[in-house]
Amino acid sequence: MLEPTDLTVRATDGLHTTFGTVATVVGRAPGRVNLIGEHTDYNAGLVLPVALPHATYAAAAPRADGVVRIASAQEPEPFTGHVDELGPEIDGWAAYVAGVLWTLREAGLVSGGLDMYLESSVPLGAGLSSSASVECATAMAALGVAGRALDEDLQRAVVAAGIRAETEVAKAPTGGMDQSVAVFAEAGGALLIDFASGEHRSVPLALGDRTVLVTDTRVKHQLTDGGYASRRAQCEKAAADLGLRSLREATVEQVETLDDDLVRRRARHIVTEIARVEPTVSALGAGDWAAIGELFAASHASMRDDFEISVPELDLAVATAVDAGADGARMTGGGFGGSIVSILPAAAVEAVSGAIDKAFAEAGYGAPGHLIASPSAGAMFTEVTR
Numbered sequence: 001m002l003e004p005t006d007l008t009v010r011a012t013d014g015l016h017t018t019f020g021t022v023a024t025v026v027g028r029a030p031g032r033v034n035l036i037g038e039h040t041d042y043n044a045g046l047v048l049p050v051a052l053p054h055a056t057y058a059a060a061a062p063r064a065d066g067v068v069r070i071a072s073a074q075e076p077e078p079f080t081g082h083v084d085e086l087g088p089e090i091d092g093w094a095a096y097v098a099g100v101l102w103t104l105r106e107a108g109l110v111s112g113g114l115d116m117y118l119e120s121s122v123p124l125g126a127g128l129s130s131s132a133s134v135e136c137a138t139a140m141a142a143l144g145v146a147g148r149a150l151d152e153d154l155q156r157a158v159v160a161a162g163i164r165a166e167t168e169v170a171k172a173p174t175g176g177m178d179q180s181v182a183v184f185a186e187a188g189g190a191l192l193i194d195f196a197s198g199e200h201r202s203v204p205l206a207l208g209d210r211t212v213l214v215t216d217t218r219v220k221h222q223l224t225d226g227g228y229a230s231r232r233a234q235c236e237k238a239a240a241d242l243g244l245r246s247l248r249e250a251t252v253e254q255v256e257t258l259d260d261d262l263v264r265r266r267a268r269h270i271v272t273e274i275a276r277v278e279p280t281v282s283a284l285g286a287g288d289w290a291a292i293g294e295l296f297a298a299s300h301a302s303m304r305d306d307f308e309i310s311v312p313e314l315d316l317a318v319a320t321a322v323d324a325g326a327d328g329a330r331m332t333g334g335g336f337g338g339s340i341v342s343i344l345p346a347a348a349v350e351a352v353s354g355a356i357d358k359a360f361a362e363a364g365y366g367a368p369g370h371l372i373a374s375p376s377a378g379a380m381f382t383e384v385t386r
């Protein structure tokens with residue numbers, strides 16, 4: 001993985017090489033891995049993500065003419081527009097970037113043009129939220145360029161601007177977990193977020209000799225192709241059939257009364273998954289790795305059988321990780337591909353990652369990628385001094 005200083009230099013150099021512009025600000029926002037609580041954010045439930053050390057860096061400088069030029073090391077075609085003409089009709093990757101400039105402008109937080117260059121160490125489309133990472137890095141850079149001071153109100157505005165860009169411009173109907181953790185994560189902790197109250201708190205992770213390993217199956221998910229939206233609609237139907245505002249208010253017994261088998265299974269995943277989050281916080285605090293194993297196994301089975309968002313590559317990676325010595329493993333993120341998360345003794349990382357590589361080769365799958373998720377801090381911007 002490239003270090004933060006390398007990525008900052010790459011972003012500022014990229015801005016200069018691409019546009020001939022000298023950066024005044026660099027925004028940074030991390031990707032994330034969710035430890036537990038999947039598809040619960042848009043059901044007013046609980047989630048427990050960790051910010052990755054992998055992050056997007058956005059180097060930027062103001063322009064007096066209102067022009068917006070954005071390029072990314074991860075995408076071939078730059079975006080060009082004018083700040084007064086931005087709107088929800090922005091296609092492709094720029095939806096996540098120019099889309100945020102539009103939503104920030106709508107919120108009255110930025111008004112001028114800028115040049116921006118993005119560089120990232122978050123794998124794209126791996127279920128590790130490169131999307132929220134790029135949205136929040138963009139927002140941080142734009143707010144830095146606008147001369148704003150970062151306080152909690154502004155942090156909340158960044159989360160909101162990212163969610164609006166993702167849902168209204170990129171048209172991926174995700175909940176708010178990714179932007180919340182990208183902004184509010186604290187180094188060394190996971191972020192427990194309650195989407196009923198809107199509150200969040202950092203849960204220190206005393207991992208001891210344990211490590212969080214992420215394995216990217218490299219099966220590309222696509223959150224805009226309908227699988228995610230259909231799950232969301234089924235959850236809303238379940239809540240409506242039960243006469244509830246959201247599935248957060250439902251009990252397992254109530255869910256079992258739902259007539260439609262599909263809707264019942266979708267709702268059962270949400271209700272049981274929400275109920276697994278606080279026990280996971282307790283087990284992590286107590287170093288009860290056997291309990292983590294059970295909670296992760298139940299979560300994975302629920303996503304595979306009831307919510308039906310797993311794929312064979314995720315199932316194989318999870319089973320292999322546990323066989324090779326992980327305390328627990330489960331698929332993580334929106335599903336239909338992407339990554340798994342394992343908690344395991346640090347001494348077992350080589351054995352577990354090697355076993356997954358071997359199992360994938362034997363199954364005829366492409367090679368997966370592995371990364372260590374040491375819990376990292378949320379988004380910020382720094383002024384470039386010279």
Ligand code: ADP
Pocket residue numbers: 056072073074075092093094096118119120123124125126127128129130131132134172221222223
């Ligand atoms: P995930 O968030 O799991 O990585 P998504 O499909 O939600 O996957 O978001 C991935 C998309 O976000 C990419 O296809 C691209 O459009 C955009 N994106 C992410 N990172 C960058 C980046 N560094 N530069 C440009 N676009 C990016």
Ligand code: MG
Pocket residue numbers: 129130131132178223
């Ligand atoms: Mg995403």
